[in-house]
Amino acid sequence: MEKVLYRDARNYVPIDVIKGIDHLTGQTVMADKEAPKDYEAMPKCKNCNSFKAEGEQMGICEGSMSDPKFFAYPDMVAVTCEMYANK
């Protein structure tokens, strides 16, 4: 299983840009620290089938209805995206 940072973990809720709460333990944790091994990844564009990377922090959302396709960025949370599909 790949390493997951807290900020990329499903059960992490950010308080601010550097820290958040681990819903499984109730503890405040640092966003950029590694989460325990079995932690589920947060749906983010970078984990989505429809995301096509273009450059370092940029890409295209193939699921977009726009013409041309609208951009997307890898770090965006996609829990509410109806088109999200795990890679």
Place this chain on the structure above:
Amino acid sequence: MAKKLKEVLADAGISMDLQSGGKAPEMMVDREVKRAPHPRVKKLKDIYMDTLSSANDEFTYWYTREYMMHDSEIPVIRRAKALKTAFAHSTPAIYPGELLVMRKASYFRGSFPMPWLSEGFYMAHEDEFYQEALKRGSASVDEHSKFGQGGGNVTKSFGKVVSIAGKFGVRQEEIPAMLKLAKMWYGKSVDDLGNKYEKMVPEYKTKEQIMRSIICMFDSGYTLPQGREVINYYYPLEYGFDGIIKMAEELKAKVAGKADGDGMVGMNRLYNYEAVIIATQGLQKWVNNYAKEARRLDKITKDPKQKEEYKGIAERLEWIEHNPPRTFIEAFQMIETIHLAVLNEDAISGMSPGRMGQVLYPYFEQDIEAGRITEDEVLELLELDRVAKTSIDCFASTGVVGGVLSGNTFNNLCVGGLDKDGQSAVNRLEYLILEAGITMAMPQPTLSVLYDEKLPEDFLMLAMEVIKCGTGYPAFMNSRTAQEFLTKQYGVEGMNLEDVRAWAIGGCLETSPGVWKPLHLNGKEYWIPGGAGQPTSVGVHFISMPKVLELTLFNGVDPRTGEKVYEPHNKKLGTYEEVWEQFKLYWQKTCEVLALTNNIQHDIWRKNNMAVINSYLKPDCLDKGHLINELGYRYNGTFSVESAGTITLVNSLAALKKLVYDDKEVSLKTMKEAIKDNFGFKDAREVNSFSLADQEIREDAADKWEKLHFKALQAPKYGNDEKYVDDILLAWENFFCEDATKYESLYGFKMYPCQISVSTHGPMGSATLATPDGRLSGTTFADASMSAFPGTDRNGPYALLNSAATWDQAKSQNSQLNIKIHPTATRGIEGSKKLLDLTRAYMRKGGFHIQYNIVDSKVLQDAQKNPRNYRDLMVRVAGFTQYWVEIGKAVQDELIARTEYEGV
């Protein structure tokens, strides 16, 4: 070591000891009243206190993505679709211990940019967009505005966090998308389009100069285009979201294809109702996403109590997603949701809950009677609301959020006032609201008492107890004065006596119109108040009165920048009357140009960025089928001309009159030289203190100006019940209150005067040279509009009240008077009674607003030196309460220097 002004004066036997009416104890004295919140609330507050202001791209991204897809759609539909998509895709963030949920963005203290309003200010300073904003003058004030260096402000980038506008932390990973999104709005935002068309105003160049010289603080139409108003929760409470959609569907069918005699906008009703439906569906999805998250958390949580709470949250959200609330907690959740929804619709400060205790009272009364809730549980919810409201941030430029708002968002909660039938509107829930202000001392919602002689004495005494917490709230606003103003301003729109009584404060101090609506709960009817007016504090923003005087003296040229702002008047200014007349002409030129250019900005806003959600909440949009942009609100004459630096101007005029014209002690030429040379002192920014007493004399100046400066400081000063200077205030108010009505808003109504400083007295002082009253270059102006300049009110508080009440305050939307009192002066029941007597005396004289900082100045001095020890310290600035550490130094210095009353 350069000598400070206070040392120079001490050598001359004059003390700048700014205590009046006695001597403060040597020891630091803490505030008298302190109580603790419920444990769960304390935990959430602790999270807040260690939280950074954070922003992300999510709402911005989805809004832009949807909006850009519909370029051939009718603007209101395009906007509604963009809002729907943005709300529907906002990631829910629920924190353990919360009972009332939902956030602006997926952070505890989150916000996001709205490049559809303005995008230049958060670009890198070398970026062409930012440079363009500087040229226009819309970013000039950023250079004079500073955030407090502590608290949650991200003033510098660090690690993987980028500081934006000196306040907001954004993850590095979000920056490329943030900039890409901003650039997509270039030429399309309200700021850019507004600028394209405001340039067609013949005197646009003067406007640019006015902004660059910081005569005016900021533009109106794209910065905070809504707010300083009272929200209306009635429709969602009475009908629920499904009911609103059903109503809009029925009305849509009724108006489709019909002009009904209105050939201009009658047909638009169809699109407006459709927009209401689309936007409401977005809100429902947003609520639903939170409900799903609560269900998910229930599943993964082991703690049985927390599981139950998540379940309860989910059930309440699932209910209010469709239906009107049935209980107090459901109604509270509904209004929290609506409040945040409106704040996400636009860049807004001052969206006030208004008379929330009267809105929620029906649910409170019935739940208490039925035993469904206890008063202690209600108190806990009110405390939780204080954490939620304090966590509300508004993403805007440094000049706006730092220079004007001091990071505050002014969610003003009003208690008291009169009911529909003219009796005291105080209820039991409002006692608990005041109590929560003590137990959960946080800046938001700030509290205001709508004072009337009919309010119960024990209620007023409780309000005094709250003030003695030192939180700077509740403020006291005079119902009688406000009602006179409302009748005068809104009579033309049909305001009757009942509606007059429904008023409340929008923002920090803005008298805002309201209406009564009948709420039905379990067969019982209650008349609840709510907002019914457009935003206030829009139109002509904050004109620096001392700066206009400066340009009067210097023939239309800004001596700081060397740029010509106004056409030279080429007058000799041989008499005081000539100065006064010329000052008024430059003032009028400023208002005239700014009214025209800001009208254009607001007109672009109403065409492309109109409020849909906030609009349909406000009577009578749903009835009429017209939103804010088509005069759907019941009251639309809400635009104003805002003044700043009143007392610094009045003192300056008094000094000029006395020294130059009446006593002829100095020529105008010499006075101007002294002003340009800053009376021989260094500039405040060089000294890094914005308080007069701390200014340092320049070595090269020796005693060149000492005598004149001394005379300027000794000239008559406002706040001492002295006719010489109070008559100047009266002349100004009589002119201003009449003159403001000469400018017309884009909605076709006369403007009115608005007299609040918010935090503008800091940056505006920073951009103004020394003034004839002896104030030195760069130092902060007098606070608010009726507060005395620090250390100049030496005849006690009642003399100050007399000076302030010189003029008819009902002619203005507001006025502001803040007083600093040492805690020992209000100790015990006797102290509370004295404070109430003082307040009442001012209200009886027709004063509109008074508020107190009950704090030992030594505490403030220590807090400035050791901010880490004072994260929790709150103070009153102008019309709001804020954490000391989040306020810029210029305003902190003024607060420290302000006269401390040792007795009332």
